[in-house]
Amino acid sequence: MSNIAFQDYLSDIDVSVDGFREALWPLNKFIHDNPELAFKEYKAHEALARFMGSQNDWKVTTSAYGIETAWIASFDSGGPGPVVSFNAEFDALPNLGHACGHNLIATASLAAGLATAEVMKQHDLPGRVLIFGTPGEEGIGGGKIRLLEAGAYKGVDISLISHPGILNNSPRVRTTAFARIEVEYFGRAAHAANSPWLGVNALDALVVAYNAVSVLRQQTMSTDVIGMSITNGGAAPNIIHAYAAGVCVIRANTASRLKELQQKISACFRAGGEATGARVEIKITPGYLDHVPNRVLAASYTKYWNALPNVPDPPIPSGEQLTLVKASTDQGNISYAMPSVNASFAIPAGPLRGQPHSPEFERSSATKEAFERALRVSKALAGTAIDVLGTPGLLEVIKEQWERDMEAIGE
Numbered sequence: 079m080s081n082i083a084f085q086d087y088l089s090d091i092d093v094s095v096d097g098f099r100e101a102l103w104p105l106n107k108f109i110h111d112n113p114e115l116a117f118k119e120y121k122a123h124e125a126l127a128r129f130m131g132s133q134n135d136w137k138v139t140t141s142a143y144g145i146e147t148a149w150i151a152s153f154d155s156g157g158p159g160p161v162v163s164f165n166a167e168f169d170a171l172p173n174l175g176h177a178c179g180h181n182l183i184a185t186a187s188l189a190a191g192l193a194t195a196e197v198m199k200q201h202d203l204p205g206r207v208l209i210f211g212t213p214g215e216e217g218i219g220g221g222k223i224r225l226l227e228a229g230a231y232k233g234v235d236i237s238l239i240s241h242p243g244i245l246n247n248s249p250r251v252r253t254t255a256f257a258r259i260e261v262e263y264f265g266r267a268a269h270a271a272n273s274p275w276l277g278v279n280a281l282d283a284l285v286v287a288y289n290a291v292s293v294l295r296q297q298t299m300s301t302d303v304i305g306m307s308i309t310n311g312g313a314a315p316n317i318i319h320a321y322a323a324g325v326c327v328i329r330a331n332t333a334s335r336l337k338e339l340q341q342k343i344s345a346c347f348r349a350g351g352e353a354t355g356a357r358v359e360i361k362i363t364p365g366y367l368d369h370v371p372n373r374v375l376a377a378s379y380t381k382y383w384n385a386l387p388n389v390p391d392p393p394i395p396s397g398e399q400l401t402l403v404k405a406s407t408d409q410g411n412i413s414y415a416m417p418s419v420n421a422s423f424a425i426p427a428g429p430l431r432g433q434p435h436s437p438e439f440e441r442s443s444a445t446k447e448a449f450e451r452a453l454r455v456s457k458a459l460a461g462t463a464i465d466v467l468g469t470p471g472l473l474e475v476i477k478e479q480w481e482r483d484m485e486a487i488g489e
Contacts, residue, residue, distance in 0.1 A: 087468065088385055090200055091460045094193040095453055102185055103449060105129055110181040110444045113170030116214035117221070122168040123147040126184060126211055133192060135199075142211075143228040148221055149211035150230065153195040159205025160473050162463040163231070164191045165222060165239040165409065167215045177440035178216065179242035179425070182452040186240045186423075189456035194463045203467045208234060212408070218258060218365050220408025226415055235473055236375060236466055237418045239409050240455045242443060243434055244427040247394050248401035249371065249379035249458075251422045254303070254329040255336040256365035256406045261287065261347040263356040267313075267320040277318025280356045281311060284322040287350030291326065294342055302339055303329035303404065329404060332487060333367045333414075369410035370483050372417035373398055374476045375462055379419055382461030386454060392424065405434070417480040419462065423455045 105125060112121045123140065130151035131138040142148040166187040167180040191209040198205065210230065213221040225231065241251075263284055268277030291306055298304065306326040312319030326343055330336040344360055351358030380394050395401065401422060409420045425448035432438025442448055466473055 083468065087197060087201070087461060087464050088382060090197045091193050091382075091457050091464065092386070094196040095189050095457050095460065098189055098192055099453065101129075102189055103446075106181050106185045106449050106452075107444070109168055109184060110176045113175035115172060116169045116216050117145075117147055119147045119169050119213050122184075123149060123211065123213070126166065126168065126188070130188070130209065135195065143225055143230050145213065145221060145224055147213040148225060151191065151209040153191070153198075153207040155198050155204050155206065157204030159203065160235045160466050161206045161208065161233055162194065162466055163208040163210060163234045163237050164459065165210050165212050165237060165412070167212055167239070169214055169216050171216055171435065174435060174437065175440045176443050177436060178434050179439065179443035179448070180215070182242045182425070182443055182448055183240060185449065186452040186456040186459065189453055190238065190459035190463065193456065193460040194467070197460070197464050198467060201468065203464070205467045207463070215408055218363055220366060220411075222408040223411050226411060231412070231415060234416060236372075236463070236476065237409070237412045237416055238375070238459050238462060239419070240421040240423055240452075240459065241407070242425050242448065242452070243422055244424050244431060244439070244442070245392075245433070246401050246403075246422040247383070247390065247392055247424050249376035249394070249419045249421040250373065250398065250400050251369060251371055251403055251420050252331070252400045253369040253403050253410055253420070254301075254331060254406050255333045255368040255410065256327060256329040257336060257340055258363040258365060259326045259328065259340065259343055259347070260323070260361040260363070261326070262323045262359045263321065263351060264359070265318065265320050265354070265356040268318040270316050270318055274318055278355045279318045280322040281319035283350035283354040283356040283358065284308060284324055286353045287347045288324065290346035290349050291343060294346060298339070299335070301331045302335070304339070304343070329406065331368060331402075334487065366406040366408045367410040367414050369407060369418065369420050370413040370487065371400070371419055372476055372480055372483070374472070374479045375417055375419045378462040378465040379421055379458045383454075383458040386457060390424065390451065390454075414484070417476045421455060421459065423451055425451050
């Protein structure tokens, strides 16, 4: 791309996003002030779908692919070309509202998608733009995974999204993979004073397993995270406990390392049953894969971010340095299916510098300053998409990098 073309795109994206500012601010506030839990985002679904349906040349599908609060907005230039997509999140946290700033994620993705379509029309760029309204990111079984499995992303070339925080500005974000492992022990009840030898103590099995997991921690990697709780600690203290249960949540830097950790935790659980004679049942619920950022897409994002005036702190790390985040997201699963960017952006922090999932961050995500930062992000995301649409051969380079990344992970 020539420097003249880049400057033209940058200017047109800037003007386009600024043109949506007044319409997006009340939508952003509405989502924030009406927090809804995963897959129950009825108000947000209606508001976002209605807003996109009011835009010229956009077609909207509500309750997409049988998911009640999922939606898809589509813009088609009419000519064959790359298919670029943006994911919009809008669910909230239990008791914390939008303490993860999903109102800002939705705002950034909507503004980026709208600006991309406007620039496509101005410069006669062929291709399609899709905005996926992806519910239920918080927890397990995220909306992106359900949409992916249902075939919603078939034919999509790239996926772009962002996430607010207070620490990083970076399009090269690597998140963790996580899974949930539940264990149940079934023993045999007996009176603890009269005939304890007749019982099989399920709680003892769970305690053995808990201690085994604790011992395992000394030989795990620094990037591994293991959290365990006892969800059922037996019955009355004067009996041998017939039933006990626990749950373990694990995180690791890669999906392959998560599998290794999962096997080790399962072995600890089986050891509890082996030591006591209790029957053990283990249930593994897959969580989210680690996010693998595409470096070529990230370079485009960085170029636009740095070209906009008043670059905020902290600066995007130089070179190809990755930004490691221990949180998890279902965008990670998308990154295993296609080239992806999950750009982290820092919003002004509160006095206590509360990070995501804190009451202070919930308040920070409602401010006009945070909204303005999300609009800056949208301009860099739109620029990334426009580079793909307007630069011959770039998509092939992006996909080659993605293939190399997937091969490296497999090894």
